[in-house]
Amino acid sequence: MADNLKVTERMKNWGYIAIFCCLLLAGAHSFAAADPAVITDIQYWLAPDHVQTIIFFDRAVQPSYHTRSNPDRFVLEIANTKDLFGDRSLDVNDVTLQRIRVQRLETGTMQVVFDLSRPAEATVQVLPGLNDQSDRVIVNLFDQVAQEQAQEERIEQQQAVQELKEKQHHIVVLDPGHGGHDPGATSANGLKEKDLVLDFAKRIKAILEQTAPNVKVYLTRDRDYFLPLPKRTEIAKEYEADLFISLHVNANTSKKAQGFSVYTLSEKASDDAAALLAEQENASDILFGGAETPLPLKNDQMLTFVLADLSMTASLQHSLEFGRISLNTALANLKKYGIAREGLKRANFVVLRSAEMPAVLVEACYISNNREEKLLDQKDFRHNIAASIANSIKEYFAEIGETRQTPQMAAVYQQEAKLDISNEPGDQQRMHVVRNGESLSLIAEKYHIDLAQLRQANQLASADMIYVGQQLWIP
Ligand SMILES: [Zn+2]
Incomplete structure (x- = not known):
């Protein structure tokens, strides 16, 4: 044996x-x-x-x-x-x-x-x-x-997914972050991020099962065990998800930090706090053994290609649209608790990188903030968060089902996201959509601007990494 x-x-x-x-x-x-x-x-x-x-x-x-x-x-x-x-x-x-x-x-x-x-x-x-x-x-x-059984279940699952697709049902994969020996953020009173987000996911699923017959929800994990980051998007792909939502609770060394935020993938973070957060969330695999080799955390080149793909398929625009809806819905729902709007932000999250579908990462308040920690410990509050995310999902599918997104809409969302994350001057600029055969220097020449300026305005690490359909801000 x-x-x-x-x-x-x-x-x-x-x-x-x-x-x-x-x-x-x-x-x-x-x-x-x-x-x-x-x-x-x-x-x-x-x-x-x-x-x-x-x-x-x-x-x-x-x-x-x-x-x-x-x-x-x-x-x-x-x-x-x-x-x-x-x-x-x-x-x-x-x-x-x-x-x-x-x-x-x-x-x-x-x-x-x-x-x-x-x-x-x-x-x-x-x-x-x-x-x-x-x-x-x-x-x-x-x-x-168990592995053989799981394989059989996977085949059955694939058939179920095909049937759902034929019926034009929407598939959402909810990803409760962390798990097992990775507790995520932990509060002074022992509240753990991994438990809170699993609770959110189960509640969202239950609400949608009762109120949205055309939405099917799957969870990346339905109990307490560790799941490496790439495995999470792999599961979303297996279910052919139309939307992937990674659920987290934020933490900061400053106890003052508070609020609700939604993140989409970006090569560059929208601000320093977003960059730090992505680093913390990305560290999960390194700290807890999810990665077989050290993760290329700063592999800008790879990420740029991922972004190129995303933009081609309008996934990024859809991610931004879901981000906008979920943030507004959550804040309206949580108003009575006095939850602040932290914003629609961007950062380089490993768990979003390989998602081929619209994907966001939700940071539902701060476990490190005394007031928000007490709220997170309350069932009512958690249920409100879950209900608002469930409502956002319904609203999002209703919206994209009605109006297939136009490029103008995409530009509006990008503008909104950009405005949401920074008030730097220069945000209200023209935008250029890259066409076949265009290079950065060609575009700079066209608008009579400096190549360095153009790169800086678009946070481009490398001049060669632009792609057809990419939207560039013209300073
Ligand atoms: Zn987390």
Whole structure:
């Protein structure tokens, strides 16, 4: 049965770098003391087709692992380590995993034994301690039977999606951000972003099921487990979503920060706070092990091509239109709570990058703001947020169903979005739509302006990255 266990390890380059830095920082302590590493916590999360176990350490470790049969076990070994809680056994009682046993051998080596209920495929990932995250070892046990079942369900799902399309129904994929060992933002009172956004998603789904028979809602996750960022848009693509909404709750080091905002994808952020927020949200995969290789966070070139595609298909305009509707609806709905309009903003979010459909990221108030945190803790308030997003979805589909968007409308939305995010002079300018064969310098010449000015006005990182149909602001 041991053959059923295929083991792979993904050790990231930056993991080594981080470990090296840790050694430098820990300095003399690490070298002088041969005191054992300590397991500080063990957590597990049940996803539909796998169990994820996270073992937390007080320092960087290098585990080895092997499989045993009769009965099936997966064994992780870490030399010179002890458990804060001593030898122990955690009952999981899942279809894949019965229990996790922690035992220290006489040699000082720590064994973490996964007693399997049935064959599973294991992956081991070593994550460095970054930011406020400690060093972790992640063990994913993929249940082969569950994976086969999931494959069958996927085929059934595809048929269901085709039927919905034939009936001209609209498909929305709601993406509750974070999950599992990635809590997202956490408040001083222990309120977690991952729980709040899952609650929003379930409420929006329930409201639409009752009030919008022509809208079908799917969730990227319907329970508490970690989902890597690219997987989220992959799910939206599988469902052929007409609209993708990633749900989040904001946090800021300044407790004064407050309000409701909606984001669309952009190479450049609309302001510094938006840029910082995108960095925080994008860090999820790096901090929690979603990415197999470090993400190209600043890959402007790739993003420009994504934007080109988006613009061609009018997805970006539709994203802006949904953003406008949802922001206005939410603020009207939340007026009685005194929620401020933070705006329709833009930033470089990984989760929006690969969405091929209109896609927005909602930041529903600040968990770091005392007043808004108290509100977020209230069912009524959460229900109001969910109802406003549900209403926005209905309004959006009604609108785009009636009037297929014209280029003039797109220009209005872009103008509105731009005005919403900055009051810099120069926003009320002419716009040029790039035609075949035109280059930036040609356009600059045409309007008798400086090439550098033109680039700056359009926040273009590279002169060559314009495309047919792109709208350029003429300063
Ligand atoms: Zn978030």
